[in-house]
Amino acid sequence: MSTAAVIRFPGSNCEFETARVLRKSGIDTRIYNWNEIEKLSDSRADAYILPGGFSFQDRIRAGVVAAGESIMDLIFQEAVNGKPILGICNGAQVLVESGLVPGWKPGAIQGALASNLSPGRSGYLSDWVYLKSTDEAREKSPWLCALGQEAIPVPIAHAEGRFVFREDDLDKVKSNIGLVYCGVNGEAAEGWPENPNGSILDIAALMNPEGNVLAIMPHPERCFHLWQVPPGIKGPWGELRRNASLKDLEEKPGPGAVVFKSLAKYLGENNG
Amino acid sequence: MSKRPDREELKKEISKRGLAMTADEADKLAGYVDRLPTPLEFHLFDTMWSEHCSYKSSKSVLKTLPTDSPGVVIGPGEDAGVVSFCHQDGKEWDLVVAHESHNHPSQVLPVEGAATGIGGIVRDVYCMGARVTGSMDLLRFGDPQGKKGETTRGIVRGVVEGIWKYGNALGVPNMGGDTEFHPGYDDNCLVNVVAFGVVPHDRIVHSFVPEQAHKEPYVLILTGKPTDSTGFGGATFASADLDGELGMGSVQVADPFLKRVLSEANQAVLDMLFEKEVEFGFKDLGAGGIACVTSELAAHGGLGIDVDLDAVPVSVKNLPPEVIACSETQERYGLAVPATVIDDVLNIYNEKFELPRLFPNCRAAVIGKFTSKPMYNVVCRGENAAETPINYITEGVVYEREELPIENEIVEPDSRPCNPSVDLVKILTSVSGCSREHIWSYYDSEVQGVTRLRPGEADSCVSVPIEGSRVGLAVSGDGNPWYGELDPFLGGAHAVGEAVRNVVATGATPICATDCLNFGNPEDPKAFWQFKQAVAGISEGCNTLGFSGGDFPLPIVSGNVSFYNQSIGGKAIPPSPIVAVFGKIHDHRKATDIVLRKEGNLILLIGTRKDELGGSIFYRTCLNHHGGTVPVFKGALEKKMADWVLSTIHDGKAFSVHDISIGGLAVAGAEMALASGKLGIEFSLDSNPVTLFSETPGYLMEVDGRFIEDITLPEFVSVAGKVCNKSSVSGNGWFVNLEALRKEWSDKLASIVWREEGV
Known part of the structure; x- marks a missing residue:
């Protein structure tokens, strides 16, 4: 059976549901504390996940203190080895601060997740947004390889989720895009609230050039089941949710399940 | 001496x-x-x-509340109430609930006050051994457009910020609550907080030193944030009139990051203690800090204690003993364990979870020894700082307060012109009637991945808190200040009624309730009369709305009293009994929301409309009238309606359900349509203020057209309209296009309170 390790930093708070959906996707998953480096090293996990939360209280900048923890040396090495690494929300912030994404020069910080920029408000935003994958992502990301071309609704919950880069890198970054914010039917996002944080190029998730590392701001683990989708949501997923039978509600996957299904598929193919 | x-x-x-x-x-x-x-x-x-x-003024009145029902495991008295919840995989699970106010601190320092409110209430649930699976905030603010609008708007923004900054970081999903505005709160806002969680029945932890401590040496371990002087005198501050800017130093400072790490460390410690089959006691530090936790853990277990204040980790040197002992520094717990496990406990906190590395001087330390002599002894720097027979500390005091009834004359408006096409728009775009969406948008209601229905989607938030189980938990908190002001008894009774309806409308059966009683100065006989009336109203509500069979009431299992809510001018807030109700649905998949499903479906009205518009939003917003006859509370009828709604939902016949309360039938219908995108409701109702805007309790329910062919509807149910293919609500001679006002309805609060437009 494939294995995954969820890394808990002080202040992480999504480790349990993240581990739960990985297990439900057929991946043997364990949670490791930030200081259980030896245990993690011995586990030789097939994939690593940095969950959401507020690691080290977002001191200095979200993700920056966790990025300096010794355990990240191991994650860094595994990323270079090509193992699938996923950072969700605060985990994504840690990956950016570790220089693993965009990862043109691994270890160098070449992007940032800045404060949300939205008209007339500041601070935290919880909402549901629509996401669409890129061709590159479906081709090379172990986390997105099972996605189709259609848009999926996924919840967000963050105050610093706006991807920003140097002006000179804007062209280069396009091939690192995993997911973009979009309209209900996959059309390009028309500003706020479709793009909920002002992220450049509507980026919701960013890969390293090899595709094995993915930093995603929305929370796919929170929409693993159909019953987690809001009944009033627009688009085909709303129809599916409102018309679902009791059986469907329990058994049908939610829009976020495909991320973990992607990993299971990838590990299945690559681990024989 | x-x-x-x-x-x-x-x-x-x-x-x-x-x-x-x-x-x-x-x-x-x-x-x-x-x-x-x-x-x-x-x-x-x-x-x-x-x-x-001490509850010295309220104790004798609180005794009249119904607290007993077959499912109750622990009623009022410990840090939180506990009721039996469900069985899963051979394990018995209980629900743990707590409810408290943080009013004065939030008025003075809104961000810190509201944050600490959540911090305190979740500790009460954690320390029963539970995992916290949700919180709710019941907020009452002054008029954001009134005389003290500027202050009020700042307080609203600060309180919401405090809630999200603390709650989101803690990883506890926000399961809604409610927000009301009334000029009576201009000088004294209310921030009531509710937290709840689940615990296996055999792992409930008590807040006293166990029996075993009479036979072997037990110690008191203090863990968490190093003690400082914050919150010194906090409980006293909460028990006095709010006096200008004074009291700021009494507000505690919360740290959700440390709380999150501590909670996980606590779980690891409890796991270890249960595994070793060691008896222990556990209590959070709230009011009275170390002094309270040490004396209460000991006294409630029939022992004494020697406390060494020099062993307390502090963040500031040379604090006087009374400050170390009584400050209300947040994020601390006290643990009574046998001396044999000291090293195991300290190791988990200080090594495994590295508390000392995460925060200067943060750590677990042994600070006391339990003694068979029933004395409370405290030493500090070689001196006796306290030497008191311990039973005196917890014995408490009781006062009988005087009451003086207030005669409220019932005045109805001279005339009641009604044009729903205009009036409904006015209501839905008023501060009282608009959406609370902007507030929820700051809260994380989905962390933990167990949320089934979020704020705004249904009458109560529903979660599925136990892994592997289909059992859903529905929660709602309510209390209408406009009713409380006109009739405190009905304010109390309807607070129960509305919270029950909100839970029932999602298909959940109410299993217990909590209350927070917010009033003026109890030494003022009029305020004390209001308090007694409201408690009697809550009792009436709970006694008539029990769902455990027989004559059993809906039990109140935990709660809080907050007196002295008034300004320096001595004007008390509107009587504000606020009630939270917790419901269980055996299969969460059957839970109903307020989203309309299909054009042509019928809309049933449950609850015949009566001419009782006193305190209604229609009177206030459309007629600028603040008096009138408050809806009568008919407990037996409410129970019958609830039973019928529940059985219809469980039979799978109800597509969507919304309770009728503030705004009456018309607002309920509009809210269903606004939640539904392209669908709306065509009512077969005339433009009569009683039919459309009376707040007589009831429900709207969407059913298939064939549903009424097969059954005889009870006398309290009638067909009121049908679902149409337009985002609108309409009736005979009136029509409201909801698409046109949707933006204003959802954005109104943000525009006034956050962006300060037009104020």
């Missing part, structure tokens, strides 16, 4: 130390120790005898 002081000396001590106790109380204390009490003793007893801790 000195000889027993006279009254004049005591009065001087009271004023010198800024104590809230009376000279009589100080004299009683001096009698207990037969000398001049030490500073620590003064502050300890001042806290224990404060209204906040």
Whole structure:
């Protein structure tokens, strides 16, 4: 059976549901504390996940203190080895601060997740947004390889989720895009609230050039089941949710399940 | 030690130390120790005898609340209430609930006050051994467009910020609540907080030193944030009139990051203790800090304790003993364990979870030993800081307060012109009637991945808190200040009624309730009468709305009283009984929301409309009238309606359900349509204010057209309209296009309170 390790930093708070959906996707998953480096090293996990939360209280900048923890040396090495690494929300912030994404020069910080920029408000935003994958992502990301071309609704919950880069890198970054914010039917996002944080190029998730590392701001683990989708949501997923039978509600996957299904598929193919 | 002081000396001590106790109380204390009490003793007893801790004015009235029902495991008395919840994989699970106010701190320092409110209430649930699976906030603010609008708007923004900054970081999903605005809260906002969680029945933890401590050595381990001077005198502050800017130093400072790490460390410690089959006691530090936790853990277990304040990790050196012992520094817990496991416990906190590395001087430390001699002894720097027979500390005080009824004359408006096409728009775009969406948008309601229905999607939020189980938990909290003001009894009764309806409308059966009773000064006989009336109203509501069969009531299992909610001018807030109800649905997949499903479906009206628009939003917003006849509370009828709604939902016949409360039938219908995108409702109803806007309790329910062919509807159910293919609500001679006002309805609050447009 494939294995995954969820890394808990002080202040992480999504480790349990993240581990739960990985297990439900057929991946043997364990949670490791930030200081259980030896245990993690011995586990030789097939994939690593940095969950959401507020690691080290977002001191200095979200993700920056966790990025300096010794355990990240191991994650860094595994990323270079090509193992699938996923950072969700605060985990994504840690990956950016570790220089693993965009990862043109691994270890160098070449992007940032800045404060949300939205008209007339500041601070935290919880909402549901629509996401669409890129061709590159479906081709090379172990986390997105099972996605189709259609848009999926996924919840967000963050105050610093706006991807920003140097002006000179804007062209280069396009091939690192995993997911973009979009309209209900996959059309390009028309500003706020479709793009909920002002992220450049509507980026919701960013890969390293090899595709094995993915930093995603929305929370796919929170929409693993159909019953987690809001009944009033627009688009085909709303129809599916409102018309679902009791059986469907329990058994049908939610829009976020495909991320973990992607990993299971990838590990299945690559681990024989 | 000195000889027993006279009254004049005591009065001087009271004023010198800024104590809230009376000279009589100080004299009683001096009698207990037969000398001049030490500073620590003064502050300890001042806290224990404060209204906040002792319930000295309310105790005798609270005894009249119904608390007993077959599912109750622990009623009022410990840190939180516990009821039986469900069985899963051979394990028995209980629900743990707590409810409290953080009103005065939030008025003075809104961000910190509201944050600490959540911090305190989740600790009450954690310390019963539970995992916290949700919180709710019941907020009452002044008029954001009124005379003190600027202050009010700042408080609203600050409170919401405090809630998201704390709650989101903690990883506890926000399961809604409610927000009301009333000029009576201009000087004194209300921030009531509810937290709940689940615990296996055999892992409930108690807040006293266990029986075993009589047979082997037990110690007190203090863990968490190093003690500082914050919150010194907090309980006393909560028990006095709010006096301008004073009291700021009494507000505690919360740290959700540390709380999150501590919670996980606590779980690991409890796991270890259960595995070793060790008996232990566990209690959070709230009001009265170390002094309270040490004396209560010991006294409730029938023991004494020696406390060494020099062993307490502190963040500031040379704090006086009474500050170390009584400050209300947040994020701390006390653990009573046998001496044999000290190393195991310290290792988990200090090594495995590295508390000392995460925050300077943060760590677990042994600070006391339980003793068979029933004395409370505290030493600090080689001196006795307290030496008191321990039973006196927890014995408490009781006062019988006087009451004086207020005669409220019922005045109806002279005429009641009604044009729903205009009136409904006015209501839905008013501060009272608009969406609360902007507030929820700051809250994380989905962390933990167990949320089934979020704020705004249904009448109550629903979660699925136990892994592998289909059992859903529905929660709602309510209380209408406009009713409370006109009739405190009905304010109490309808608070129960509305919270019950909100839970029932999602298909959940109410299993228990909590209350927070917010009133003025209990020494004022009129305010005390309001308090007694509201408690009687809650009792009436709970006694008639029990769902456990027989004559069993809906039990109140936990709660809180907050007096002295008034301004320096002495004007009390509107009587504000706020009730939270917790419901269980055996299969969460059957839970109903308010989203309309299909054009052509019928809309049933449950609950015949009566001419009782007193306190209604229609009177207030459209007629600028604030009096009138408040809806009668008919408990037996409400129970019948609830039973019928529940059975229809469980039969799978109800597509969507919304309760009728503030705004009446028309607003309920509009809210369903606004939640539904492209669908709306065509009512077959005339433009009559009673039919459309009376707030007589009831429900709207969407069913298939064939549903009514097969059954005889009860006399309280009628067909009121059908679902149409337009985002609108309409009736005979009136029509409201909801698409046109949707933006204003959802954005109104943000535009006034956050962006300050047009104020």
